Amino acid sequence: MRRLSASHPSGERGFVVLSVRLRSTALVLAALATACSAGKAEKSPSEPVTINVPPPGKEARDLRVPLDAYDLSPTEWETVGAAEDILTGKCMRSQGMKWKQLPRVAETDLEPAQRRRYGVIEPGIARVFGYHLPADRPTLAKRIAAEDSRRENLSRKERYAAYGEDLKGGCLAKARRQLTNGLPATDRDLLSALIGKTFEESQRDPDVLRVFRAWSTCMNRAGARYSSPLKAIEDERWTKIKEPSRQELRIAGADVRCKAKTNLVSVWSEVEERIQKDAIREYPKELKSLKESRLGEVKAARRALEA
Known part of the structure; x- marks a missing residue:
């Protein structure tokens, strides 16, 4: 099980803490730089461990904030990531190299964008995982395992072709340019700042x-x-252990019940909605560009997937 992460808005892109790694993150690319590369010996794909992970609860699926409209949703992230993978593969094959496509992730297995915005809010998740991050759902776990296996089996030449010398180029960068070509310039730092503020x-x-x-x-x-609630999820008694204790499960369950009893999520989200709408009115031009860019990127991704 993964370590607990007290993930609340702090400037991440759209606060989508997907855990999905659908785009190659800095962490993944750093791993590429240090991966053994001399040989071409294939490794068997590692199979994800199957455990009974409850699907995301309605409480998390239904939670939205106004600034969500200006960044990719989890479903859109998956769509764009899949399109990048397809385009990267075409680029690799044009150079005579193989590129194994990754399996798609079912929408029901994606992490809701605002799942932990106000702490743990799903009874089923609190009961099984406490304050720890839920384990990945089946198709997501399969996608991550396939991505890990592909990365481990890339030769030095293939990694260079896919990611470039500085890990910011190559076919993946070309794919991203294809999906964003002609879209308005955007200020993502502004969006991150508004989310945190x-x-x-x-x-x-x-x-x-x-x-x-x-x-x-x-x-x-x-x-x-x-x-x-943020003090509860950040408690060092939980963050320093790999598995949730009985005490953690009990307190997390009480946390969720107390949120429901006091209407904490609805009150907090209504306040944040008002504050975010005020912020949106301050930056109409910049946020319009962000929305246009988001919609354009998703449209381009869907075209790539249908081609």
Whole structure:
């Protein structure tokens, strides 16, 4: 099981903490730089461990914030990632190299964009994983295992062709340029800043502070003392262990029940919606470009997948 991550808005692209690695992240590319490369010996694809992971709950699937409209949704991320993979493969094969396409991820297996925005909110997830990140769902686990296997089996020449000398070029960079060609210039740093700023501001709102106190009182009755849900998810008792303890499962369950009892998620999300809409009105031109870029990239990805 993966270590717990107290993932809340802090400027990541669209706060999509997918865990999916559908695009080659800096971590993956760094691994490429150090992977053994001399031989061409094929390794057997590692099979993901099958465990019974509950699907994302309705509470997480339904959670949205206004700034979501300006970045790719989890489904769109998957679509764009699949198109990049197809285009990268065409580029590789044009150079006489192989490129094994990765399996697609079912929409029901994708991580909801705002799943942990307000801490743990799904009863089924709290019951099994506590505050730890849920394990990957089946098609996502299969995709990650296939990506890992492909990366491990690339020769030095193939890695250079796919990613370039600086790990920012090659066929993957070409694929990304194909999907974004002609789209308006965007300021993603602005979007990241707005995501973080509005989230922080929401925590100082009187209505949110009021519901925090109600939630905290409820948690006290369950034997847990936290001033806010983020304090609970960041507790070092959970972050320093690989598997959730019985105590963690009990407290996480109480956390979810107290959120429901105090209407914490609805109150907090309504406040954040108001704050984000105010922020959106301050940057109409910049955010319009971001939305146009997002829609254009997805449209180009769908064309690539249908070709």
